Amino acid sequence: MDLFLHIGLEIHCELKTKTKMFSSGPIDYHASPNTRVQPFDVAFPGTLPTINQRAVELALRACDVLGCTIDPDLRFDRKHYFYPDLPKGYQITQAFHPLGRNGSLMIEDQKILIERVHLEEDTAKLVHKKGCTSIDLNRCGIPLIEIVTQPVITSVDAACSFMEEILRLVTYLEISEGKMEKGQVRCDVNLSLSKDPLTLGTKVEIKNLNSISHMREALHYEVARQKEQIMHHQTIEPQTRRYDEKEKKTFFLRTKQRKVDYRYMPDPNLPWIRLSKEWIQEVLLHRPSTYQELYQRMTLKHGLSEHQAYDLLKQKELVDLYFQITEYTKQFSMVANWLCVDVRSWSKSHEGPILIKPEEIAFMVNEIDQTIPYAKAREILKRGLQGKPIQAEWENYQKMQFSSQDLDRLIHQVLAQNPKSVHDYLKGKDRALAYLVGQCMKLSKGNIDPQKAKELLKENIDHLERSAMDEEE
Amino acid sequence: MRLNDSIDSQQLARKWKAVDEKIQAVAFWCDETEKNDSSFYVAVKDNISVSGLPMQAGSHILKGYRPVYDASVIGRLRKQGGHVFCKSKMDELGMGDTGLNTGTTPIFNPYDLSRIVGGSSGGSAALVASGCCPLALGTDTGDSIRQPASYTGTVGVKPTYGRISRYGILPYANSMDTVGYFTTCIEDAAYALEIFEGKDSNDMTTLIKPGGSYHRSLDPSLAGKKIGIFHSVMKTINDPVLQKIFDDLIHYLERKGAQLVDVDIDSKWLNLVDPVYKTIANAEACSNHACLDGLRYGSQPIADTVEQAVKQARTTGFSSLVKKRFIYGAYSLYEENQKDLFLKAQKIRRQIVQEYLMMLEDLDVLLALSTPDIAPQIVDLDGSRMQIESLSNSHLKLDNLAGTPSLSLPLGWKQGCPFGLCIRSNRFQEQKMFDIAKAIENYTGLAGLTVEV
Structure with missing residues (x-):
């Protein structure tokens, strides 16, 4: 029946x-x-x-x-x-x-x-x-x-x-x-x-x-x-x-x-x-976009895939954030992916609104593959969701990069340019070392840790001295 | 103006207590510690919310209830230096026109303690009449200010609907409820409207109309004024004493150059005023008082279930007279009855109002006696706690159906008791009403009338 x-x-x-x-x-x-x-x-x-x-x-x-x-x-x-x-x-x-x-x-x-x-x-x-x-x-x-x-x-x-x-x-x-x-x-x-x-x-x-x-x-x-x-x-x-x-x-x-x-x-x-x-007309004129309108913008203007757009549209807070962020960056797809994966999983386990500033997110996204690899940027953004300031996190990362790759080169450069100070230091003038540290800070534009520079300078001078003595022998 | 008379508040308190022992008009005293001799003291009908003071509106269901907020009129009163001295007794929830259905003792007429005071604003009327206060607040849904004013020789004013905010007034029938007041003279009455009127954001039915300086603008000249006499109503007055006093007034007005005209509405409409009024008022009342369920405030009975608690609160909390009106009200709103009762009443109301406004249109004011006689003896009402309805008293309800302003002013005496003249004008034409009233008050010489109890 x-x-x-x-x-x-x-x-x-x-x-x-x-x-x-x-x-x-x-x-x-x-x-x-x-x-x-x-x-x-x-x-x-x-x-x-x-x-x-x-x-x-x-x-x-x-x-x-x-x-x-x-x-x-x-x-x-x-x-x-x-x-x-x-x-x-x-x-x-x-x-x-x-x-x-x-x-x-x-x-x-x-x-x-x-x-x-x-x-x-x-x-x-x-x-x-x-x-x-x-x-x-x-x-x-x-x-x-x-x-x-x-x-x-x-x-x-x-x-x-x-x-x-x-x-x-x-x-x-x-x-x-x-x-x-x-x-x-x-x-x-x-x-x-x-x-x-x-x-x-x-x-x-x-x-x-x-x-x-x-x-x-x-x-x-x-x-x-x-x-x-x-x-x-x-x-x-x-x-x-x-x-x-x-x-x-x-x-x-x-x-x-x-x-x-x-x-x-x-x-x-x-x-x-x-x-x-x-x-009535005035009231109806002033309304937010429908999700269809937003979908059109995301796919036609921003070139997001259908899947990405639909994925974002599941959660209005993310869509709002998406359009705020893309005021500051053109990395549409990157932003969408990051929102749908990281932010969504974060918001599922946390109450309350997403407090991270859109321009900060945009900044980070723009730096990806320029000054920071993708994986690192993602880590920083994650910390950003937890309330850490993104800009400062990025700067820290830059400093860390400086010390590991370019510090040696910098130290050598300073030592080579200041033989007199090296000589004075070897004679026991501690002030000469302080001067050398100052030169390192100046050359690195303050992006290194002075304590670390001091140690490296000492190490290098000791090394130089020893090799000089070796030569004399 | 008596509102400006300086008074000694201590002496006043003693006087009030002594008077009240005889007339039983006070529901609750205000225990205000700070009393200011330069202000004036006002009795407030017990359906008007005053924050912190009990409000029972003559009903047991509100026992123990104290509003947490002030009615808008109380705020306006205080701004002008007025003090609330007491809450005055009233017929239960505004239903009743005798002052007998108060939930406690009857209110007695200060002119003759064996007579009723009228209602439902009887307490306020009695307190003004006995010289306790120059001003008392009341409410008027059918005739609840003007009828007791007539019985107590006071000036009772019901302004245009929408002039004074209803916020904080325990309602009876919202589409007709009007806040008004009693005074002993027209000057005070005109001034009082200036105190209370005005748009209120808490009451969407208040209307923005330019207020008046009614008191300063009072113009008692009569020459050229067009004054209507409500023919059908006056035809029903069969008391020769009242009739003669009214006729004398008419001759006086004519001598002074006023143009007097007999006017009327088709009796088919007039006969419908009372049933239409009752149908609408009962329906609105039944709805308004659905909130009185004893769950959140007032008499809060303990019971096993919510249903039982509500049933118990409402069974014991209301008098039979009130319950009867609720049943009429509910009945007229049932789906199967709406068309024949409530909606029909609304339709007829519109037609009556149209006829009435047409009659008022050409006139400065319309005159008729407020009541067909002086206040009845309590014993004559035979325990019914209601007066017999006839055109001679139901005509006052026209102003509630139409929202027009209307007042009662003491006109004369019979057996030592006063009776009033009803003066009404078109919507928002209170000034015209006060002007003629002032002229008539000059003629009667009864300005400031009070009685020693």
Whole structure:
């Protein structure tokens, strides 16, 4: 029996703003719980929402890139339900007038229709531990966009590809940090199996998938589970399920038979705001490059291979660094390789941002095969990642090179040019040796260690003396 | 202006305590150690947040709650030398028009302790009426300032929606909630608007409109002023005493050269004011008070589960009157009812407002009695804690539906109790309203009216 799969996605994506959607509460993912909270976020009586303009701008950017029709009337509604993650007892969202409608995204030659993109506020985070639930209001009120597709995705792979593409879009356009593992992007999946390709089967929702691999596993498991049920002529009940990452199975959460009535109403505290055409255009004009645009630049202008470009594009921080470095050097391929290998492996084992200065990296790369071999340069860059100053490391290397190769020549030159001083020294005048050391420093432009020069001078003079005595004998 | 009168704060405190024993108008005293004789003291309705002072808004569910921030109006008040002296009692969450539904004892009318004071800003009205303070803050969602003002012989002002910030005001119905105040004379009322008005970045519904120097600009001239008489409302007044006093006023205004015109709105719209108001107010209230779940502040009951805790807090925390309104509110927002109730009410509201604004357009001000009679006896309300709705009192809600300014000013007496005249003008035309009010105050001679309790 042929069964047809229909998948629809609801993607929640936290926006990259400094403050919350409707309050001046700062956003900081590393802050201790309940320390980034304004009276509004606790829903103290009398607090009022104010709209975060930056969030509106980022949401517009998302609507634009997803090809949505933008509603110029910015309006917000209340969605009511009682739950401890929702202090106000309602969430401010855009139920009746989403910012964007009727968009689409091409995935593997299939047009995935996007029903709506709307703005809303995130809920508080509930932390369940040892049978006890704690509430962290830091997350409460972080701006979100929700992207809702039509149930038109027909394979698990396409669903995952769609999700990957969304992650790339929002990350490269700096709409969101786009990290699923940090909960910045979350996905709910609706799926149904039916015997007729044109009608949908019974809708089953899997909530809160937090990585693409989990999404893939959950979908495969759920499709198999439902097929099994249908084979055995069991009916599938509309329901919500959750995915257990350890067991790699989905579990029943609640039935969808009884629909929750959210009692939507327009939020009377927020006036309708008409966004002017000019303002919207201005906002959309000023956006970072999409990853496709960056790919074009890397391959066409910089001559990177397809593989190199794709490899870099896996990690936005590296791409940003790549373009910063290549402001100062034309060694594109060298930079790309170094970023993809050394920096990537470093960033995997280290928290926090990459602090190395792009111009320093460029300097080092430019010196490769000029004053320093590749292997040495790589070592220095590695130390650079650990916070060592690259310029100083390179200078040290140069000094070391001087002492081992050219020092002897230098010493001989100084001794040959100053026979009188040698003579004086041999007579026991120590000051003459100091003068010779000075001459070495002068000739080497200070690139040698004076102590080392002193020793070498002594050694050489002793040697000269001995051979002179030998001759006399 | 009485706001500038110098006072002795110690003496004032003694007076307030003595008065309050009789009228029961104070919810919480402010234990401010630093008292300054040069400033003026203000009673603040207990739904306005004052950092550190308790705020219960007449509801048990907020027991123990102390705001951590000041409402914007409190900041503005302090900037002008005002001090918060106490939080005044009110009907629970602003729901009620009697001053009886306060969660504790009723508030008594200072003119006659057997009568109601009105509500929901009853405490503030009573404190101004009894001479405790020259200014008290209130809020007006349906008639909550103007109706108690009428019953207590005070000037009660509800400005244009958007004039004064609502930030920090425990809401009732956001689209109609208006911060206003009580004074004993029009000069103070005009000055007070200068104190409180202005755009606030914390309240997106405040509007940038050039403020006025209302007090200095007061112009009580009547010649050539076009004054409307709200025909349908006055038709319902059947008390001969009130009717005569109103008629005398009209003759006076005409003698002074004002142009008096009978104006009206189609009764089909007027009859809908009350149901439309209730539908919208209950829906918004039900939503606004969803945050009162006893989890983060207020009465925080201990229970096994979150659901039980919320249920317990809300079951014991609200009076039956409030719960009833929540149920109406929720019902009108259910998906299957929205179209027939909430959305329909919104639609009709727009039509009523259109009719009303059209009526106001040609007028300087519109007049009607604020209430159909003096304050009712407490015993006559028969435990319902609500008054009977009729056009003669529901007409005040028109200004909440439309956002127009409106005030009540003491006009006359019956059985030793005062009643008020309602003066309203078009949006942002408070100056016109104050000007005529000043002229009428000159006629009544009731500026600075207070009563010894």
